[in-house]
Amino acid sequence: MHIHDLLAGEEPKFSFEFFPPKTEAGTQALFASISELQSCLPSFVSVTYGAGGSTRSQTHDLVARLRKETGLNPVPHLTCIGHTEREVSQILERYTAAGVGNILALRGDAPAGAMNYEHRNDAFPHAADLVKFIRRFGERHGHSDPRGFGIGVAAFPEGHPATPNRFLEMDHLKAKIDAGADYICTQMFFDNRDFYDFKARCELAGIHVPIIAGIMPVSSVSGLHRMAGLAGGCRFPAKLLKALQRAGDDPDRVRRIGIHYATEQCSDLLQHGVRNLHLYTLNQSAASREILLNLGVIHRDGTHCRMTA
Ligand code: FAD
16 A cells, blocks of 8 residues: 555554664564564554665565565665666566565665765666656556555755755755655654744645654664764754753663653644654664653553544
8 A cells, every 4th residue: 555545544643664684683673673563553664775775685675574474564765876777677576576565765875985976877866766767667567556656755854965955955855756756754853843844845845745754762872973974964952962961871861861852742743733753763662662652652552542633
């Protein structure tokens, strides 16, 4: 089922992001987290694609396993970087065969160390080119859904650092929707005003697909510093930094602050009518479960309670 269809209706929807683990122990830990999160009834779970396509087969294998062994609806991320049309076709054929219904289409981060990566030399220089290709592929290749794959794209409420011109950036986002994308998932943000303003700018630009808000509960101060260095890195409000400063180097207090802050963010978003929230889990279940428990979405035993908007 397309994510766009799953997000219809007034009830708030939650989803989770995972990354493919590099080790067997990591895989076991991830599946333990997944079994904890399954009862929260996420509308979908997404699986990242390593920078430069470095987790190509791991992403596929994890998605195929989730399809086969769980009742979850997995959405693989797929990036343009370094891929030929033939390679992307092969990947899409495998996802079609595995019964995968949706893809998050991205340009992708350059491989580690490739600071001056030339995207224009790729078969798909921008995510919009990949969206167009996936849309045409699905229509031609007997996908179980006659519309082909549901296609999501990324957006950056605070702006992508590679495009300082925010008018052009909205044009590029609109180009992805016009190419066939049917929902947007945002980069994490820590000040909801950035999201509300972004949503209003989407409306002005004629973008009317569902927008899923990306929320990352802070789990450690070192993690926060790592995030700050990533492409598309975001702003950390003083309110959050002051709370973390009070926690000092006590990891449990930092974790509790992260959960509290993310709960407040989600609660405010829900009150403002934002119905689709995507939690970046870092393959852990505890923080996401606590946030959903605080919001009244799940019971203490992890089972889902119905919620109205
Ligand atoms: P695009 O939409 O192609 O935009 C990239 C840049 O090019 C932007 O600055 C845009 O304004 C500009 N641009 C777009 N079209 C044009 C044009 N026609 N002419 C000139 N400039 C243009 N990365 C990974 O490697 N793996 C992942 O799994 C992954 N998952 C992500 C999930 C989410 C929800 C988000 C928000 C990001 C994710 N990323 C991932 C990071 C993302 O791939 C990078 O931030 C990348 O730099 C931007 O990707 P995009 O899909 O928005 O690219």
